Amino acid sequence: xxxxxxxDSQVPVFEEAPVELxxxxxxxxxxxxxxxxxxxxxxxxxxxxxxxxxxLVKGINGFEAEFNKSQTSFHLRKPSVHISDTAxxxxxxxxxxxxxxxxxxxxxxxxxx
Amino acid sequence: xxxxxxxxxxxxxxTGQRVTLRCSPRSxxxxxxxxxxxxDQGLQFLIQYYNGEERAKGNILERFSAQQFPxxxxxxxxxxxELGDSALYFCASSVGSGTYTDTQYFxxxxxxxxx
Numbered sequence: 001x002x003x004x005x006x007x008d009s010q011v012p013v014f015e016e017a018p019v020e021l022x023x024x025x026x027x028x029x030x031x032x033x034x035x036x037x038x039x040x041x042x043x044x045x046x047x048x049x050x051x052x053x054x055x056l057v058k059g060i061n062g063f064e065a066e067f068n069k070s071q072t073s074f075h076l077r078k079p080s081v082h083i084s085d086t087a088x089x090x091x092x093x094x095x096x097x098x099x100x101x102x103x104x105x106x107x108x109x110x111x112x113x
Numbered sequence: 114x115x116x117x118x119x120x121x122x123x124x125x126x127x128t129g130q131r132v133t134l135r136c137s138p139r140s141x142x143x144x145x146x147x148x149x150x151x152x153d154q155g156l157q158f159l160i161q162y163y164n165g166e167e168r169a170k171g172n173i174l175e176r177f178s179a180q181q182f183p184x185x186x187x188x189x190x191x192x193x194x195e196l197g198d199s200a201l202y203f204c205a206s207s208v209g210s211g212t213y214t215d216t217q218y219f220x221x222x223x224x225x226x227x228x
Contacts, residue, residue: 032214036219041221042221043115043117043203043205043219043220043221043222044156044203044205044219045115045219046216046217046218049216051214090156100158100169100171101158101217102158103155103157103158104155105155105156106155106156
């Protein structure tokens with residue numbers, strides 16, 4: 001089974017500053033990678049996903065992530081955050097052998113005015 | 114609004130009891146997934162149904178069961194409840210059978226508190 005690590009449980013950042021949320025996964029077999037966002041009192045919403053092709057993936061709300069196979073990482077970035085980006089962010093991994101998603105424990109991003 | 118609905122929003126019950134959580138997928142979606150989100154274990158995949166049939170199983174306890182009905186809504190049954198079952202239970206749905214290419218749309222969740 002996969003293990004997904006989000007090292008930073010909380011990330012405070014000032015408005016308009018850049019941010020990087022880190023995600024590492026355990027297995028080097030073929031994987032598919034996802035970032036989800038959870039706003040307060042809501043369900044998860046897909047931000048972006050990597051299935052194949054270019055290792056730089058662009059998602060909604062100005063977020064992007066880079067797949068690094070050698071480092072088994074899929075870090076999420078945004079060059080300039082807004083107050084509205086305050087939320088919980090989850091990294092998830094799926095293998096092509098099954099339908100199961102493995103989620104990280106989440107990173108709480110707080111944007112400070 | 115993802116189009117996935119879950120009822121009830123909140124549920125408070127006692128240990129040893131049994132509860133049923135309900136999920137209605139987005140119109141046209143054939144797959145339903147159940148997840149449990151707790152503080153100590155994070156977000157865990159429980160089970161998936163596709164067009165009425167069980168498709169994939171994750172970390173679902175034997176005390177828990179689910180089914181998907183002909184109208185594609187799904188129910189998650191939790192029995193012999195323990196304090197540790199207190200969590201947020203999410204339902205998600207997708208169009209297809211749940212390969213990695215299938216985007217899952219999440220409902221708002223049901224918060225279960227076991228006292």
